Amino acid sequence: MNILVLNCGSSSVKYSVWNTDEEKRLVSGAIDCIHVAGIPCKHIKNGAHISEEIAVSDHAGAVAFVIEMLSKEGIADIVAVGHRVVQGGDRFKEPVLVTDEVKEVITHYFDIAPLHNPSNLEGIVSCQKHYPSIPNVAVFDTAFHQTLPEVASTYAIPRYLAKKHDIKRYGFHGISHDYISREVAARYPVAKKIISCHLGNGSSITAIKYGKSVDTSMGFSPLEGLVMGTRPGDIDPEISLYLMEKENFTPGELLVIFNKQSGLAGISGISSDMRKLLSSSDADARLAVDVFCYRVKKYIGSYFAALDGADALVFTAGIGENSPEVRRRITDGLESLGIKIDVAKNESAQGIFADITASGFALKILVVPTNEDLLIARETGRVASAEKGDKVTK
Numbered sequence: 463m464n465i466l467v468l469n470c471g472s473s474s475v476k477y478s479v480w481n482t483d484e485e486k487r488l489v490s491g492a493i494d495c496i497h498v499a500g501i502p503c504k505h506i507k508n509g510a511h512i513s514e515e516i517a518v519s520d521h522a523g524a525v526a527f528v529i530e531m532l533s534k535e536g537i538a539d540i541v542a543v544g545h546r547v548v549q550g551g552d553r554f555k556e557p558v559l560v561t562d563e564v565k566e567v568i569t570h571y572f573d574i575a576p577l578h579n580p581s582n583l584e585g586i587v588s589c590q591k592h593y594p595s596i597p598n599v600a601v602f603d604t605a606f607h608q609t610l611p612e613v614a615s616t617y618a619i620p621r622y623l624a625k626k627h628d629i630k631r632y633g634f635h636g637i638s639h640d641y642i643s644r645e646v647a648a649r650y651p652v653a654k655k656i657i658s659c660h661l662g663n664g665s666s667i668t669a670i671k672y673g674k675s676v677d678t679s680m681g682f683s684p685l686e687g688l689v690m691g692t693r694p695g696d697i698d699p700e701i702s703l704y705l706m707e708k709e710n711f712t713p714g715e716l717l718v719i720f721n722k723q724s725g726l727a728g729i730s731g732i733s734s735d736m737r738k739l740l741s742s743s744d745a746d747a748r749l750a751v752d753v754f755c756y757r758v759k760k761y762i763g764s765y766f767a768a769l770d771g772a773d774a775l776v777f778t779a780g781i782g783e784n785s786p787e788v789r790r791r792i793t794d795g796l797e798s799l800g801i802k803i804d805v806a807k808n809e810s811a812q813g814i815f816a817d818i819t820a821s822g823f824a825l826k827i828l829v830v831p832t833n834e835d836l837l838i839a840r841e842t843g844r845v846a847s848a849e850k851g852d853k854v855t856k
């Protein structure tokens with residue numbers, strides 16, 4: 463069964479096609495720079511060293527380009543399309559077959575996910591147009607965190623405002639944390655309490671108990687929590703009000719500052735790229751890495767408390783999977799929590815599954831490559847097959 467997986471981000475469309483029977487990726491790539499003024503869109507095809515400028519102007523055009531390319535390459539036997547959808551609110555606890563009602567809910571959440579849900583929906587609509595007889599499945603980044611207890615999801619603002627505007631901790635990166643939870647459960651069934659650190663350009667940390675998310679660092683939006691490439695993570699809300707007053711910033715301008723100009727890029731003034739910062743001797747670049755690591759370490763301590771201890775600490779995503787130095791800096795000094803890495807194992811663990819726990823320590827420290835696309839493909843196959851089965855029995 464071949465499944466097309468689409469991730470329509472704010473300025474990109476990432477795609478991959480999976481043969482889910484063999485769990486094999488057949489092709490993958492991305493179209494970048496959509497809606498970026500003055501820069502033409504670029505198609506990058508992974509593994510084929512293709513990087514070409516293409517004439518598309520929006521997400522719908524990019525999806526049409528992908529579908530045409532797949533058809534030309536003979537990858538035509540696609541049975542379903544799985545879409546990563548960022549915000550599913552309280553409505554979706556699981557992946558769902560896209561119906562008109564599902565599209566209405568995705569649209570309802572445009573206000574609280576303005577950078578993502580509109581392009582997610584555009585991708586869905588484009589697929590429905592080009593593949594009219596193939597089911598579309600929405601896999602939500604928020605769904606895994608629907609198990610958060612009220613004590614973790616409630617913000618201490620007036621209740622009536624929170625209820626009126628659906629303000630709560632939704633959490634994001636749920637597809638990745640869900641994948642990590644399943645991988646750890648498959649390899650270490652004894653690990654019941656897991657702290658999953660997804661450290662990439664976007665970063666978040668999740669406390670998982672018996673396979674369920676019980677707390678997570680991203681909140682009402684993906685801005686909260688850890689320091690990220692260009693997002694600040696936790697800040698005092700007064701800072702927004704103060705800047706609006708002192709700099710006459712509009713909400714739109716602040717949105718750009720907090721989404722594109724903060725985090726590692728904001729502190730360092732050099733780059734959002736962890737590799738560049740690690741290799742720089744600039745004082746602000748060093749400070750940016752220090753603040754990044756310190757924030758993760760603080761969260762590990764708080765999730766240790768939230769979980770009443772932990773059985774496994776997992777590092778994943780671009781930084782988590784590939785940077786022994788960042789992992790070492792984060793875990794330094796946490797022996798009192800039973801967290802200690804083996805220096806040599808840590809150094810050699812890059813982009814592969816690895817157990818980097820120092821001998822004699824029970825709490826497993828693992829490097830686990832995440833694979834959100836594979837999870838979306840599996841779930842899409844499952845939902846599409848169930849739907850087909852339903853139709854046959856009806």
Ligand code: AMP
Nearest residue numbers: 662663664735736737779780781784785
């Ligand atoms: P992601 O968003 O998961 O693709 O992660 C992107 C981030 O991972 C960027 O900040 C990269 O600099 C970082 N990254 C990738 N490889 C390495 C590496 N070998 N060492 C440090 N950071 C890395």
